[in-house]
Amino acid sequence: MANEMQLNNISENNFEQCLKCSICTVYCPVSAVNPAYPGPKQSGPDGERYRLKNPEFFNDALKMCLNCKRCEVACPSGVNVGDIIQKARMKHNTHSPKLRDMMLANTDFVGSMATVVAPVANFAVSLGVSKAVLHSVMKIDKHRTFPAYASQKFETWFKRNAQAQQSKYSKHVSFFHGCYVNYNFPQLGKDLVKIMNACGYGVHLLDKEKCCGTALIANGLYDQAKRQGETNMSSMRSAIAKGRTIVTTSSTCTFTMRDEYHHLLDVDNHDVRDHITLATRFLFQLIDEGKLKLAFRDDYKKRVAYHTACHMERMGWAIYSTSLLKMIPGLDLVMLDSQCCGISGTYGFKTENYETSQKIGDSLFKNIADANVEAVATDCETCKWQIEMSTGVPVLNPISIIADAIDVEKTIELNKNR
Amino acid sequence: MKFNTVIMGGGLSGLTCGIALAQAGQRVAIVATGQSSLHFASGSFDLLGYDSEGKAVENPVEAINALPESHPYKKVGDVEKLTAQAQDLLAAAGIKTTGKAGKNHNRLTPLGAVKPTWLTMEDYITIDGDKINYKQVALMNIIGYLDFPTKFIADGLRKLGAEVEVKPITLPELNEARKSPTEMRATNIAKVLASEAIVKRLASEINAKASNAEAILLPAVLGIKNSELAQLLKEQVNKPIHFVATIPPSVPGTRMQALLRKRFEALGGTFLNGDKAVKGEISGTKLNSIETEKLVGTRLEADNFVLATGSFMGRGIVSDYEKVYEPVLGADVDFIADRAQWTRDNVWEAQPYMEFGVKTDAQLHVMKQGKPLSNTYAAGQVLSGNNKVKLASGEGVDMLTALTVANNILNK
Numbered sequence A: 001m002a003n004e005m006q007l008n009n010i011s012e013n014n015f016e017q018c019l020k021c022s023i024c025t026v027y028c029p030v031s032a033v034n035p036a037y038p039g040p041k042q043s044g045p046d047g048e049r050y051r052l053k054n055p056e057f058f059n060d061a062l063k064m065c066l067n068c069k070r071c072e073v074a075c076p077s078g079v080n081v082g083d084i085i086q087k088a089r090m091k092h093n094t095h096s097p098k099l100r101d102m103m104l105a106n107t108d109f110v111g112s113m114a115t116v117v118a119p120v121a122n123f124a125v126s127l128g129v130s131k132a133v134l135h136s137v138m139k140i141d142k143h144r145t146f147p148a149y150a151s152q153k154f155e156t157w158f159k160r161n162a163q164a165q166q167s168k169y170s171k172h173v174s175f176f177h178g179c180y181v182n183y184n185f186p187q188l189g190k191d192l193v194k195i196m197n198a199c200g201y202g203v204h205l206l207d208k209e210k211c212c213g214t215a216l217i218a219n220g221l222y223d224q225a226k227r228q229g230e231t232n233m234s235s236m237r238s239a240i241a242k243g244r245t246i247v248t249t250s251s252t253c254t255f256t257m258r259d260e261y262h263h264l265l266d267v268d269n270h271d272v273r274d275h276i277t278l279a280t281r282f283l284f285q286l287i288d289e290g291k292l293k294l295a296f297r298d299d300y301k302k303r304v305a306y307h308t309a310c311h312m313e314r315m316g317w318a319i320y321s322t323s324l325l326k327m328i329p330g331l332d333l334v335m336l337d338s339q340c341c342g343i344s345g346t347y348g349f350k351t352e353n354y355e356t357s358q359k360i361g362d363s364l365f366k367n368i369a370d371a372n373v374e375a376v377a378t379d380c381e382t383c384k385w386q387i388e389m390s391t392g393v394p395v396l397n398p399i400s401i402i403a404d405a406i407d408v409e410k411t412i413e414l415n416k417n418r
Numbered sequence B: 001m002k003f004n005t006v007i008m009g010g011g012l013s014g015l016t017c018g019i020a021l022a023q024a025g026q027r028v029a030i031v032a033t034g035q036s037s038l039h040f041a042s043g044s045f046d047l048l049g050y051d052s053e054g055k056a057v058e059n060p061v062e063a064i065n066a067l068p069e070s071h072p073y074k075k076v077g078d079v080e081k082l083t084a085q086a087q088d089l090l091a092a093a094g095i096k097t098t099g100k101a102g103k104n105h106n107r108l109t110p111l112g113a114v115k116p117t118w119l120t121m122e123d124y125i126t127i128d129g130d131k132i133n134y135k136q137v138a139l140m141n142i143i144g145y146l147d148f149p150t151k152f153i154a155d156g157l158r159k160l161g162a163e164v165e166v167k168p169i170t171l172p173e174l175n176e177a178r179k180s181p182t183e184m185r186a187t188n189i190a191k192v193l194a195s196e197a198i199v200k201r202l203a204s205e206i207n208a209k210a211s212n213a214e215a216i217l218l219p220a221v222l223g224i225k226n227s228e229l230a231q232l233l234k235e236q237v238n239k240p241i242h243f244v245a246t247i248p249p250s251v252p253g254t255r256m257q258a259l260l261r262k263r264f265e266a267l268g269g270t271f272l273n274g275d276k277a278v279k280g281e282i283s284g285t286k287l288n289s290i291e292t293e294k295l296v297g298t299r300l301e302a303d304n305f306v307l308a309t310g311s312f313m314g315r316g317i318v319s320d321y322e323k324v325y326e327p328v329l330g331a332d333v334d335f336i337a338d339r340a341q342w343t344r345d346n347v348w349e350a351q352p353y354m355e356f357g358v359k360t361d362a363q364l365h366v367m368k369q370g371k372p373l374s375n376t377y378a379a380g381q382v383l384s385g386n387n388k389v390k391l392a393s394g395e396g397v398d399m400l401t402a403l404t405v406a407n408n409i410l411n412k
């Protein structure tokens, strides 16, 4: 009886397991640079005790949390510190999002508008004048270079150039491309199709794909995030029913759909979660099980540093991307210490956060400069903007590196009879 | 994924074992559940501070002989050789220490007490016997930093024969950090004192306040990544300066964790941070692979495995209302069946539950259902038979059993 009570008496997010050891605070990137932030222990389990008694104990400083989850990775007691903080924000924050936050949050709406007028949009945001307007009126920091918008969406390219050939393969995956691939960098999607096809897999779009919602969550648009989450889950269910795994190229989208949907938004994903995977993990696991072989070009040579994005760290999956990269004979891979780059999605775009954001990333940028590499590899698109802006070193998704290094003919040959 | 050895646990014992094996050319992975109890480290390493009767030990190497057969030290072999190996391993990782196994020295606790210990990180105050080397010391503390009870420490120092003046110091940046008063912890202060420029200003502040003291004592709040800034401070302050351990989270402990991990990775090791072993696949008396919480669908296969998951706090062993068990492999655990006997009412007495842990054979093979698992070893606090609080033996057991396991694996 007593035993059963103990086993069943587990509080939401393991909040009662907190030992007050403060180890989480040691690894919080915001605490390290901004003394106004109370840190994960105080904002999370400690503050929650008070908030449960009286919501007036909610503190606005909680919006300084990046939702990077490094506190959760560090906690020896399995407390979901970051989730406690996000939930408190969802429950108690009464401010409605500003126009700026809505713009930054709606990555797919703004994205599709901008793709239509890409040259103008890129030109406009690069102009000093409009940056000044963004800075002073919208409070989007003037130092930021906006990710450029592509003139043709990935989906458009795919439908025109690739879709028809996909049915000729015997095995299939669905691709959740995300906003970044669709609007800003279709090349990454093309790289994925190239690799998958070489490995004998046809690639398919989902019936209906919506932005994963990470930016909506960060900017307080929870209802919209939940609706989009539900649309994604139902599209994925029909893909899974056809026996397809859902592959992605973004660690943050993956983390959001696998963990945040359920933890924060109450979107039921229990039957979908394990079918969503990063493309690098998908490939590595096939190779590890002896079901796939990759062949690489003899003349490929590059020195690259790997940066572990926060949500990649939280998922514990950096090992998949790095193990895959290490298979490329001509690649010299340097591991950077795992730390936050400071951008955290849309956080660093806001004027009030710019300084904190750059301070957080500072030692990472120094490490990159010292590593003497041609490129940085990372699985997160917002890290890419931050690192490129702050160091000038080009940043590549591991999938793009594989696509560049792979020997397509030989790979097809190797996997013919598998 | 295949490795020569997979180690469960990324604290002092797991990392020590991992470094020793990687140094010998093995392909090693460590699965680390969150951060370890190194974050509570005092800056010293205990080997054996007290004997079974609670008497302070002068020569741990000798006193180890008198421990009961159930103590893990009885399975490690040549203590003197292993302690030297441990000290070298720390030094190679950038953790320089003083002390030797044949003779304990004393350390100063954050509450001003004196305790026997084996090694202490350089730059820390150490005490030979019951006298401190200085007649007049300035005990400096940062204004607003509460994890450093200066009154107790000053009292402790006076008992050691020193005259003590307590001096508050600060810098504008440290004052700024007081905005979150609850977060004025050693590690957060270390993050403020993180550049050469600010350390130089701290040195001037210290020099200005030192008056006629012979030496300066300062809480250990410098150098979360390495000891370079502590070194710089020493050069800039014009009197001898030593650190005193603080209440955790500990800056030297955080630094040790980072440096040992770095060393392990530099030797080619794979460190799976924030993941945990959940299950093992055993056939007969052999562990073939383990599964982790995060790497679903990927088994970690290895020739040998090491269980270095710690005691209750690290969840290497877990208790419920009826029993104590080892959650990953279901290994045999030594514990008292009658739950009422687990604890003593007087908290200052040795608590029996502290000795609970995994059963092993003479080579530290993990026992399961009465038989040793032929390729699976245990090291560190997960082992039964050691009350590290009573004996002051924590770090010694962590490192010496880890090195023994590494040797047993390599000599197979």
Ligand code: SF4
Binding pocket: A017, A018, A019, A020, A021, A022, A023, A024, A025, A040, A041, A045, A074, A075, A076, A077, A078, A079, A081
């Ligand atoms: S949340 Fe975890 S890491 Fe933070 S204080 Fe509590 S137990 Fe320690």
Ligand code: SF4
Binding pocket: A027, A028, A029, A030, A031, A039, A040, A043, A064, A065, A066, A067, A068, A069, A070, A071, A072, A081, A082, A085
């Ligand atoms: S999620 Fe990140 S920013 Fe937020 S409290 Fe945790 S470590 Fe700090």
